[in-house]
Amino acid sequence: MDDNSTGNDGLTRRSYIRYGGTALGAGMLAGCTSDSSGSDETTAAAGTTTEAAAETTTAADTETETDAAEAADSYSVTMEPMGEVTFDSVPESWAAYDGGYADMAVALGVGDGVTGVGGAGRYYTYVYDELPGVSVDREQIEAYPEVRTKEEFYELDNDVHLYDPNMLINWFDWDQADVDEIAENVAPFVGNLIFRRSDGWHDYRYYTLYEAFEKVAQVFQREDRYEAFAALHDEFIAYTLYEAFEKVAQVFQREDRYEAFAALHDEFIADIQSRLPPADERPNVFLTYEGTTEPETFSPYRLNDKGTSKKQWNDLGVTDALTGTDIENLSTTNRGELDYENLLEVDPDVILVRGHERKTAAEFRDTVLAYMEDHPVGGELTAVQNGRVYRGGYLNQGPIHNLFLTERAAKQLFPDEFGEVTGDAELFDRRRVADIVTGEF
Template identity: 60%
Template sequence: MSDDNETIRQGAPTRRDYVKYGGAVVGGGLLAGCTGDSGGDGSETDNSTANESSTDESDEPEDTSYSVTMAPAGEVTFDSVPERWVPYSAGYADAGIALGQSDGMVGIGQTAEYYTHFYEELPGVSVDRESLTELVPNEMSKELFYELDSDVHFIDTEMLKAWFDWDQADVDEIRENVAPFLGNLGYRRSDDWHDYRYYTLYETFEKLAEAFDERDRYEAFEAFHDEFIADVQTRLPPADERPNVLLTFELNDEPEAFSPYRLNDKGTNKKQWRDLGVSDALAGTDIENLSTTERTKLDYEGLLDVNPDVLLIRGHERKSPAEFRETVLAYMRDHSVGSELTAVQNERVYRGGPLKQGPIQNLFLTERGAKQLYPDVFGEVTGDEQLFDRQRVADIINGDI
């Protein structure tokens, strides 16, 4: 925070001060007021005047608090717009950047999962990813939450309890002593512990906009997105001419086993594929979707049984399209069984996109996906053709709406 903000915090109790000291802050203030009043001559007139002044409604501070409601946290009240914030997911980080909040982000779940290279194409938009404190490598330590001293944590508390051995007492402690939680893990919808409402990517984006009081910026971004998607969809070939797609995960440059995803899972990580109208190559099979508990992997024989038109492989986001072709695809072309795949023979094996995405990243991933699936319509994925206006996106992020 700036020096000015620090001065304000010292001069008047903040919400966090009230949490830390409870009624003592309020009580101390009232006692101080009484002591000050006794400094007069003690006349009834002076006391009456002081009392009238102290209860005059015009002297009471304006209530600027507001609330945001999101499962599983429920209703969360903010006394003022958050300045310091911490997301768990890269998708929440990206949404905050889209709302012009880059300066206030102080931490993230894992920087390795936060792909910021997209911002390089947006004039005046940047994030210093390396300056962010990571939560996951530090085992989501409660001490770290105290050190970061954020105004809001965009983190699903049920995820904390399911994956990081927190309990409700831990959640309550950080919420009461540091800042509230507001978040819903929705990048996939296949975890048994998630038995409450999910949100779409733009529903989540809107909740962050409410928290940051950035309704105008959100609506401008949403309108741009809707126009972009509508334009792409009007250019798609008929449904019976579209390829079927198998989305998988495998980090290795010489892959031998592939973790499958089902495209009918409505998680935010698959938004671009739904918008692009593809069919799932796993439809009609008994192959399960990757989740916390389901870790099925397909070898090349298993892939050949499905034999998709297009194979998408996640885990290679830091490669360029050319680098991916020169490593992963090249290996598969030389593989005794992999080379029999239709997608390999037609060189239709591509990067599958990150697991966690926000509204800015989704624009780029939709553009990339359109080129991967329909190169005859949108251009080759290795080409430079742009399907949306980068400058307009940057303008919205920078406040020119």
């Protein structure tokens, strides 16, 4: 923080660069107020003053040229709720609140700039092990696993914060003055809470995954990678996630990588959807959160919420088992739960349980499913009897996560077409993903 500390004039390192010409101008005016006591002294003083003024003018001209060059290199990214955010240079260091935005940065090839995460427990990085040359510094993340206080923002001194500032206000007792302070003294915020759409305080625009991804690509100036991902995604579904990805790409000025990811994504989703059975032959699903291995109650998620955490299920065209009920989506204000009797009234074809992503498919079956099979009421559920209870995927997912989660979901729901979830069949090209991340595309 020494380089960004505030001096006597209250200027931070960043603002001093911006307002340096003003500081120099004030010094120049102060140098013109000296007194004179005689003609020779006056002449000498005048000569000295003239030389000083010339030097000051040269310095001011140089400063002006520097400011002009910086202005020419600056760029802006617009995203709600922040509005327009201007960057004087491409950010190098960053922190993200959730794994979705962190994954976007990794997808853009700037993962080595991470300094911390707001919720490291839900940032699953093991998927990168399947991508040659792709990694993230997990030790650094674990050193700062819950970056949520102003003190930590000051300590890390990042170039950009991939956070929705209103989330900090509504969840962690910040106020607008705190947000403004960090944005002014450390670095701006660029982010929008997109994993769900059920919080009353979020009364501004939502972004899909790829819209946000594109914004982040713009921030990191990596639009080419975004485009590559978008193309891959369309092969395999362009839905909600990539709109958020686009915003992150804008933040880091990596729109090229965003475009590469978007292209890959679109190809991937198109291929998956072309192989799906007719809509009336697809199962209905109940998506829930229950983190224990012996579940007794279930917190419901609704697929019609359109949050990015449900992207893979919506892309696969499945029906929400709660359709036609008055059951609401889990949110900050709604913490309602269903017991087995409630669930038996719905009796979904498939049950998807979140909160078990550290388990393998086999470990999940041996614990959660085994308990439900032995439960006197749970054992009556159709999904339990048919062994169709699976892990429900990450709450926060980015573009890399989404490819793996969509592949897994396709196997969970349609094993006859895509293979068993415990099998080795790969539905997208790992090497192509790795090449986009490393810039070799």
